[in-house]
Amino acid sequence: MTRNDPIKHFFIWPALIIVLMISIFPLVYSLTTSFMSMRLVPPTPARFVGFGNYLDLLQNPRFWHVAGTTTLIAFISVGLQYVIGLSVALALNSKVPGEGIFRVSFLLPMLVAPVAVALIARQVLNPTMGPLNELMTAIGFPNLPFLTQTSWALGSIIAVEVWQWTPFVILMLLAGLQTLPDDVYEAAALENATPWQQFRDITFPMLLPISVAVVFIRLIESYKIIDTVFVMTGGGPGISTETLTLFAYQEGFKKFNLGYTSALSFLFLIVITVIGLVYLAILKPYLEKHK
Amino acid sequence: MSVRTLKGKRRWLALGGCLVWLAITFFPLYWVLITSFKTPIAVVGGPTYLPFVDFEPSLTAWSELLSGQRGQFFSTFWASTIIGLSASVAATFIGAMAAYALVRFTFRFRLLSALIFVVIAFGGFLLGRHVLGYGQGISLVYAFVAALALAVISSRFRLPGPELGNNDIVFWFVSQRMFPPIVAAFALYLMYTEMGKLGFKLVDSYVGLTFAYIAFSLPIVIWLMRDFFEALPVEVEEAAMVDNVPSWRIFFGIVLPMSKPGLIATFMITLAFVWNEFLFALFLTNSKWQTLPILVAGQNSQRGDEWWAISAAALVAIIPMMVMAGLLSRLMRSGLLLGAIK
Numbered sequence: 225m226t227r228n229d230p231i232k233h234f235f236i237w238p239a240l241i242i243v244l245m246i247s248i249f250p251l252v253y254s255l256t257t258s259f260m261s262m263r264l265v266p267p268t269p270a271r272f273v274g275f276g277n278y279l280d281l282l283q284n285p286r287f288w289h290v291a292g293t294t295t296l297i298a299f300i301s302v303g304l305q306y307v308i309g310l311s312v313a314l315a316l317n318s319k320v321p322g323e324g325i326f327r328v329s330f331l332l333p334m335l336v337a338p339v340a341v342a343l344i345a346r347q348v349l350n351p352t353m354g355p356l357n358e359l360m361t362a363i364g365f366p367n368l369p370f371l372t373q374t375s376w377a378l379g380s381i382i383a384v385e386v387w388q389w390t391p392f393v394i395l396m397l398l399a400g401l402q403t404l405p406d407d408v409y410e411a412a413a414l415e416n417a418t419p420w421q422q423f424r425d426i427t428f429p430m431l432l433p434i435s436v437a438v439v440f441i442r443l444i445e446s447y448k449i450i451d452t453v454f455v456m457t458g459g460g461p462g463i464s465t466e467t468l469t470l471f472a473y474q475e476g477f478k479k480f481n482l483g484y485t486s487a488l489s490f491l492f493l494i495v496i497t498v499i500g501l502v503y504l505a506i507l508k509p510y511l512e513k514h515k
Numbered sequence: 516m517s518v519r520t521l522k523g524k525r526r527w528l529a530l531g532g533c534l535v536w537l538a539i540t541f542f543p544l545y546w547v548l549i550t551s552f553k554t555p556i557a558v559v560g561g562p563t564y565l566p567f568v569d570f571e572p573s574l575t576a577w578s579e580l581l582s583g584q585r586g587q588f589f590s591t592f593w594a595s596t597i598i599g600l601s602a603s604v605a606a607t608f609i610g611a612m613a614a615y616a617l618v619r620f621t622f623r624f625r626l627l628s629a630l631i632f633v634v635i636a637f638g639g640f641l642l643g644r645h646v647l648g649y650g651q652g653i654s655l656v657y658a659f660v661a662a663l664a665l666a667v668i669s670s671r672f673r674l675p676g677p678e679l680g681n682n683d684i685v686f687w688f689v690s691q692r693m694f695p696p697i698v699a700a701f702a703l704y705l706m707y708t709e710m711g712k713l714g715f716k717l718v719d720s721y722v723g724l725t726f727a728y729i730a731f732s733l734p735i736v737i738w739l740m741r742d743f744f745e746a747l748p749v750e751v752e753e754a755a756m757v758d759n760v761p762s763w764r765i766f767f768g769i770v771l772p773m774s775k776p777g778l779i780a781t782f783m784i785t786l787a788f789v790w791n792e793f794l795f796a797l798f799l800t801n802s803k804w805q806t807l808p809i810l811v812a813g814q815n816s817q818r819g820d821e822w823w824a825i826s827a828a829a830l831v832a833i834i835p836m837m838v839m840a841g842l843l844s845r846l847m848r849s850g851l852l853l854g855a856i857k
Contacts, residue, residue, distance in 0.1 A: 228621050231762045235616035238609045239688075239733050244663070246730035247691050249655055250702035252640050312536055315529040326533050328841050331783075333540055335836030337791035337808045340829035344547045347822055355546060355562045387539065392784065396739070399780050403746045419525065434742055441735065444693055451793050455812075472697050489698040496693045 258486035263479075270483075277487035286463060286471070287488070291495060294467045297378065298446035301385035306439055308386065309393025314427070316394070317401040327398075334391035342455035345384045346371070374464040377457050381465060384452050389445075393438055400434035401427070436507050440500065447496050468492050544833070551576050551826035558822050576823040580831070587802075588810065592831065595790060595806040598721065602728035603785035607778060609729070610736025613688075615766055617681045617737070618744040619752070625674040628666045635662035652709030685741065692734045696794050703727060704798045719800045727795055732785045739784070743777030744770065783839070790836060807832040 258277055262270045281287045312330060316323050333341070348354050349370040360368050370380050404427065412422050450469035453459060459466035459474075466474075472492070476485035549565075550558060552572040557563060563570040580588055616622075636658050643654025707717035717723030747770065755765050771778065796806040811832050814825045 227619060229762050232616045232620035232622065234763070235612045235620070235766070236622070236684075239613035239737065241663075242609065242726070242730050243688065243691055243733050245659065246703070246727060247694070247699075248636055248659060249706045250694065250699040252637055252655075252658075253702040253705065254698045255637075256641065308536070311532065315533055318529070320526065320529045320533055322530070322533070326537060329537055329540060331840045332544065332833075332837060334784075335787045335790075335840055336544075336833050337793070337811060337829075339791075339793050339808045339812045340547075340832055341543075343811070343825050343829055344543045346820075347550060347826070348543055348546055353558060353562055353822075355542075355564070358562050387543070395780055395784070399743075399776055400746075402776065403743075437738065437742055441692075441738065448696060450697070469695055469697050472695060476697065476701065485701075486698060489695040492695045493693055497690070500693070 254486035254489060257482050258490050260483045262483040263481055273483070277483050278491065280484070281487055281491060286466075287491070289463065290466050290468055290471045293378070293465060294447055294449070297382055297385065297449060297467065298443055301382045301389070302439060302442045302446055304382070304386045305390045305393050305442060306435070309390045309438075310397055310431075310435075312390070312394050313397035313401055314423070316398055330394055331391045333388045334395070336388070338388065338451035339455060341384060341388050342452040345380065345452070345456055349380055371457050372461055374461060377461065377465045381449075381453055381456060384456065385446065385449065388452075389442060392442065396434060396438045397431065400431050404430050432511060436504075436511065440503065443503070444496060444500065447492075447499075468495075547826045547829055547833075550822050551830055553823050555821070555823060576827040579824065580827045587805075588831070590803070591805050591807055591810045594800075594804045595832075596835070598725050598728065598804065598806065599786055599790045602725045602789045603732065603782055605725075606729045606732035606736050606785050607782045610733045610781070611740045611771070611774075611778060612766070613733070614737045614740035615744055615770060617685055618741055620681075622681050622684060624670045624679055625676050626679055627674040627676045628670040629679065631669050632662045632666035635665050650709060650712065651705065652713045655706065655709065656713075685737065688734045688737050690734075692731075696731075699731075700794045700798045703795070707799060717799075719802060719804050721804060724796065724799050724804055724806075727799060728789045728792065731795070732788060735788075736781050736785060739781045740774070740777060743774045743781075747773055786839065787836060791832075 259272060259274055260270045261268070261273045261276065316327055320326065348356050351357050351367060351370070356370070357368065360366070369376050371377050408426055409422060412426060417425070448469050449467050450473060453465055453467050453470055457465045459470050472485050472488050475481050475488060552566060552574070553563070553570055554573045554575060557570040566572040639658025639661055640654050643649040643657055644651060704718065707723050710717045751769055751773070752765055755769060791808055793808045793812065796809050800806065800809070811825070811828045814821065814828045
């Protein structure tokens with residue numbers, strides 16, 4: 225139910241003006257430059273090239289590789305975050321012993337700067353003085369190439385993402401769980417519904433809107449991953465762990481190839497928009513059903 | 516005793532799972548804590564775990580950090596605190612207002628008005644910059660004001676074309692977060708320098724960085740708060756409306772107190788985002804308003820990996836957030852919401 229009242233403008237315009245002011249220039253500027261050939265080092269005069277930058281990129285195998293890597297990292301880590309986050313939130317919501325302590329401590333990783341997390345991960349994963357390597361050696365896997373071999377490096381990055389961002393999922397799902405009404409569960413208990421039935425038929429469907437929102441936010445944010453990868457592997461070995469933002473950074477701030485970088489960021493935007501729309505379209509019927 | 520409370524074996528299973536996750540959460544933090552008290556030799560010699568048992572703790576890293584040998588530590592800390600708190604308070608407040616408006620009021624406008632805004636903003640900028648030869652800053656200001664004015668005026672008329680509503684506004688807000696931050700940061704730097712030429716100092720200033728952080732936090736605040744407001748029972752508000760309570764008093768007196776857990780969660784997320792943000796801080800500051808993540812990252816590059824120094828600097832950035840998590844989770848205790856409904 226919505227109503228109409230002139231005061232609504234007072235509520236919405238501050239946010240609208242601020243976001244418009246900050247977002248319109250980057251948009252105008254980079255859309256303009258994405259159709260130009262423009263380099264700062266060595267300085268070349270800006271030249272209009274139309275869709276040239278875009279075509280170059282789409283024919284560049286590195287772009288497809290980087291997009292694939294980013295998708296892999298984003299989907300696997302968000303999937304794990306959701307599964308772990310939901311389990312922990314359910315446990316906390318059902319008053320597991322020591323719930324108060326868990327609740328505070330589980331939030332910590334989210335509050336640590338990604339740059340710091342990546343530096344900590346490099347210490348823990350260090351082959352000579354890291355504790356994890358010593359542990360793995362003790363159970364019979366000596367000298368694992370955590371950051372120097374593609375699949376291990378990808379796994380390490382995903383592990384760090386899961387470590388850092390599962391707290392966000394826990395926080396949001398727990399807040400969602402606490403708003404669910406008790407009377408539905410009381411009715412279910414009277415009907416002798418098992419805990420699994422209660423979860424499947426009550427908790428999960430009622431939690432679906434906030435779950436969709438949480439996963440959506442995490443997917444978008446994961447696609448922009450740069451700090452952790454930059455510090456942990458620098459995109460290596462080779463370009464095997466390079467992500468879209470890191471690729472843009474290399475092109476823009478190592479080569480100062482501004483037109484190319486802008487075109488890349490618009491392709492990036494298209495990729496994310498398509499994924500977001502597909503995601504929402506797939507889930508829409510479920511959301512409508514449980515409204 | 517709620518019906519949802521676990522019983523018997525399930526309870527212990529859940530506890531076991533939570534303890535495992537607790538160990539995973541804490542181990543890296545513990546590791547960075549002990550590393551910050553190790554001497555360089557103790558770090559290089561291989562992993563050691565317990566202070567006084569298998570290594571002698573030392574305060575070298577901390578005294579170096581606090582005495583300012585490794586960058587302007589105190590001013591950086593204050594800059595981070597001031598910017599973080601003010602940006603997240605402002606973003607939560609402004610975003611909550613907008614989210615409430617989008618949940619409870621009807622917004623209708625024609626697609627054509629939005630298109631007018633985009634076309635005038637783009638066209639005006641290109642015209643001013645490349646045809647009339649103004650500077651980037653001036654053409655930007657003119658184009659923005661003209662575009663906004665024309666869009667608002669045009670929405671008064673009954674334009675043809677499809678009509679947009681609340682969901683489209685929300686989608687627009689959220690889509691702002693999809694834009695790759697690296698390009699936004701670079702373009703914002705150029706915009707701020709242009710504004711500096713016009714006499715508004717925004718690069719390495721409090722206003723510039725805070726403003727950018729508010730803008731980049733708003734989409735997420737609106738998206739999250741909208742879910743919380745939608746979950747609130749509308750009956751309380753309806754009762755107040757029957758009594759002719761004005762909308763702004765309903766919002767400040769009833770809705771905000773009722774959504775306290777949501778507001779606190781949103782504030783925490785915003786503060787964590789602003790406190791840890793790296794890219795914008797890197798581009799938009801250089802000395803006076805530099806923030807902690809820049810200082811932490813700076814420890815990495817000087818003389819190879821000096822883990823003891825990196826750990827101490829990282830901890831300084833982490834500890835305030837830990838304290839805040841403790842304070843806020845007390846406020847977040849369940850029951851606040853239930854109390855408001857009863």
